[in-house]
Amino acid sequence: MAKCEHSVNKMSSHSLKTGSSIPQVQGTNDNSTLSKVSTSRVGYYKDPYLKYFTGCHKSPNRAPLIHWGYWIRYSAVNKTLIEFLTNLGNKDNQVISLGAGFDTAFFRLKSECGNVDLLKKCHYYEVDYPSVVARKQHFIDSVPKIKELAIGSNYDLIGCDITKLKDLEASLKGANVDGDTSTLLIAEVVLTYIQPKYVDKLLEWAASFFGKAVICVYEQIKPFDGFGQVMLKHFHTLSSPLLNIEMYSTSQSQCKRYENAGWSEVNSCDMNQLYFSLPEEIRKHVMSLEPFDEYEEWHLKCSHYHMITGFTSPQYWSSIMDPLSSSSNNDDEGISDVLEEWRALYLHTESQHLKRYGHDSVRFEDDKVLVYGGFGIKDHSLAHCRLDNAIMIKSNGEDWESKELIAGNDGPGPLMYHSMTLLPKSNEVILIGGRKSPKHSNEVLYSLSSCGTECNWRIIQYKGDCFKGRWRHSTTLVNDRWLVIIGGCAVNGHVFSDILLLDSIDWTMKKLPVSLPEGRHSHLAVNYKSSVLIFGGLNADLSPVSTCLQLSEDKSHLMAVEFIPQLPAKYSMSGHIISNDVLLMFGGVSISQHQSDIVIVNMQNRTWQGVNLKYPPTISLPLLHGHSSHLMDDGNVVCIGGGGNCFSFGTHLNESPLLIQCSKF
Ligand SMILES: C[S@@+](CC[C@H](N)C(=O)[O-])C[C@H]1O[C@@H](n2cnc3c(N)ncnc32)[C@H](O)[C@@H]1O
Missing domain, CATH: 2.120.10.80 (Kelch-type beta propeller)
Known part of the structure; x- marks a missing residue:
């Protein structure tokens, strides 16, 4: 099941080149795992598996605003994942989660599928640094009900630094990833931690390797306002700085970047748009879970995170998946230039x-x-x-x-x-x-x-x-x-x-x-x-x-x-x-x-x-x-x-x- 191709030592020398601290970047996974456990515990969404990936850490109760934030992140990525698997139906397909960390989407889908087996034609791959993959493998092996879902099934864990493209391609091919199969590539808060030049190369490689692919990336934008500065400072303090956000600060510049790398029909929506695209009963349910009074920071958080999707062979996808539709609810306000007087x-x-x-x-x-x-x-x-x-x-x-x-x-x-x-x-x-x-x-x-x-x-x-x-x-x-x-x-x-x-x-x-x-x-x-x-x-x-x-x-x-x-x-x-x-x-x-x-x-x-x-x-x-x-x-x-x-x-x-x-x- 697990294929850990590269050693931890090799990764450490590479950290000098990528500019971020690898242990700290990996630590972002542990942090988000604890927040996700707290979120699902309150009932924002069901995830009976994640708690087994916290090791000896007792997962603390997070604040309602953090729960809302992780819920919207889950909703965004899950929406594309379900749409991809549903619409592909009986066609062979593969999902590749880059920088998957301890994400449990595979286990959730595998156990929740019931009669509609969304994964029956899907091979699910998760890639992360070898040490993260080794820890995930250890947790999977320690919990029989998770191990059962993983064993002998269409699930592979791949230990690889995703900036090393030759290794990545070899590892994926070694696990039977096929460039011609319909593919969903997911990167949920991952690329933001990698130096822009490596991300550009990764995007170009993926656009040319996968003939029929959808890419779905969730990450931060808007570093230049008050909230953006607080966000930037936070990740900097954690030694996992956001390395792409200043160069690609808006959804528009991000979309252009993906187009330049060979992706078509590139679209984005921020989390405010995503929130209002969700069914009213789901939004009402979320509002009913906990006392909540942090509206300003909620809307600010949502305008600072977006999801981007792009396609290779858009004509193939045209009858299968819609590009992200961004509603008009967050048009510009009509700002004039900075006035000297003010x-x-x-x-x-x-x-x-x-x-x-x-x-x-x-x-x-x-x-x-x-x-x-x-x-x-x-x-x-x-x-x-x-x-x-x-x-x-x-x-x-x-x-x-x-x-x-x-x-x-x-x-x-x-x-x-x-x-x-x-x-x-x-x-x-x-x-x-x-x-x-x-x-x-x-x-x-x-x-x-x-x-x-x-x-x-x-x-x-x-x-x-x-x-x-x-x-x-x-x-x-x-x-x-x-x-x-x-x-x-x-x-x-x-x-x-x-x-x-x-x-x-x-x-x-x-x-x-x-x-x-x-x-x-x-x-x-x-x-x-x-x-x-x-x-x-x-x-x-x-x-x-x-x-x-x-x-x-x-x-x-x-x-x-x-x-x-x-x-x-x-x-x-x-x-x-x-x-x-x-x-x-x-x-x-x-x-x-x-x-x-x-x-x-x-x-x-x-x-x-x-x-x-x-x-x-x-x-x-x-x-x-x-x-x-x-x-x-x-x-x-x-x-x-x-x-x-x-x-x-x-x-x-x-x-x-x-x-x-x-x-x-
Ligand atoms: C914030 S966590 C997100 C984990 C998961 N995608 C999720 O949303 O729960 C970022 C993950 O990206 C992984 N990552 C960052 N850079 C990577 C690289 N160059 N190669 C492989 N994995 C990487 C980290 O190890 C970490 O697990």
Whole structure:
């Protein structure tokens, strides 16, 4: 069954040529195996075999976002694999998984096939470094039910460095691989670790050796934005850097690369597109498995991974397999060039307090800003947690002074995604909603007043309709009196479409007779000429919304405001009316491959323009979500905090407040 052709020593000398550390690259397999075990344990998909490939490692429980990430990876590759095997039907065929690691697709298919034996005409080959193959062989031999599936069947493990093409061809031929048989080549997060020149040669060799082949490659793209930089740094730190991504940073450049290597009908889709191509019941099932509230990082992760497919002899495949179809849901947002005027500067602060996301903040008249809650760094231990401290900050040129206020009494405790609104007449801050864990929302309304170095909390006893606990809603102050609370989400993925009105004089809560046409959360709402404008948001289907709605001054009508072209569908942005009819939307997340840092919206002529910020070259790029921002007296915008839990790459907290110089606008 196993054919380990090459020694480990030989591989080590080769590592110098390929530029990556081979043990570390092999370690990526162990890591992903543990994450996949955790994912299947929760029920995202069935894999009864993988746990036997973890050796003595006890597989830890991973975070929901990691489960979602591994589930979408499984869904992408499995979709092509099943389509290939189903459509080939009774024709002889072969699957060759390059850099297969401990993948268990063969065993899953072999045992799950039942009456429809997808593998009956298939020979399944898995190739990896000899030492990985030897470990896999050992695990297979140790578990009788896996050994049974492998023995005497159409399964071969081949130990070979896939950059050594002569060896690879000889090993494959030695195992009866036939260049004329219909072939599916899979490389699931493998080629990215190999020097580009070796990948190019491998792609060229495969395109010429296999007369009738489909190639399916799943890997990372988009290294140049904030999330991409976090991703790059993570793999670099693990000594398994992503070696192709800077040269081939987009799906388009990757497709061109495959075409140049001899592949036809090359197509790609990112994981956002793949997600929305999956049946609704599967998506609903996944949403029901665990409390989940990491939407931004989910969409960002999905836009940074794509799957590419290409064919040799496309005319042969035309009646058998469709090329990947990419839907139009992630077109570009329509970004103009970086404008010199739109400079972003990091403000200097010694404090770690502002490294947080999911908080909210209010600005007082004297440009002081009060921040509460979120997730981030609480004290000198630098450990990350949900935060319950109130921080008063004050800009002093490019320096930013901050101090933690001493709370005179008990407040709401650690909270995320609440809203804070300043009542300018009393200088009281009204805190509404928010959550502790995604299983516990806050139903109590608080007032916070600060004086010097202290702050005091008061529970607001209101009358009228009941406020149902929620987070990621918006609260907008209108005519210095009315707090308009819109949308939000709650436990079990519930998304609100209601609009509530809280009178800050007699503290009466009223549910308005109008409601949003579809529920949403993480939208932007701003006061505009005594009406409320509601932009974007995320709906219950996890689709970013592009509409702009306007709640009339008398709060009796909700109208759609049309833009040409349509506004970008995004959520989790902040925003401000910066002059009479101009609104600035800052940051946010969309499922477009290219999204702008700022959207300038003109309410007068209903147009908009995307703009990218110009950052000083030496700083790490911020993640433009989970932040709060304020329009300051000088006309510039200050953005506080932001960042998120970036998949398995760790939590990223923006360095320090960001000053966006838009005063010239
Ligand atoms: C991230 S793991 C992925 C494993 C598997 N494809 C999966 O998705 O579970 C990357 C795998 O590629 C293998 N690999 C990387 N470079 C290779 C090379 N030059 N020759 C053979 N295998 C290689 C590693 O040993 C590792 O098992």
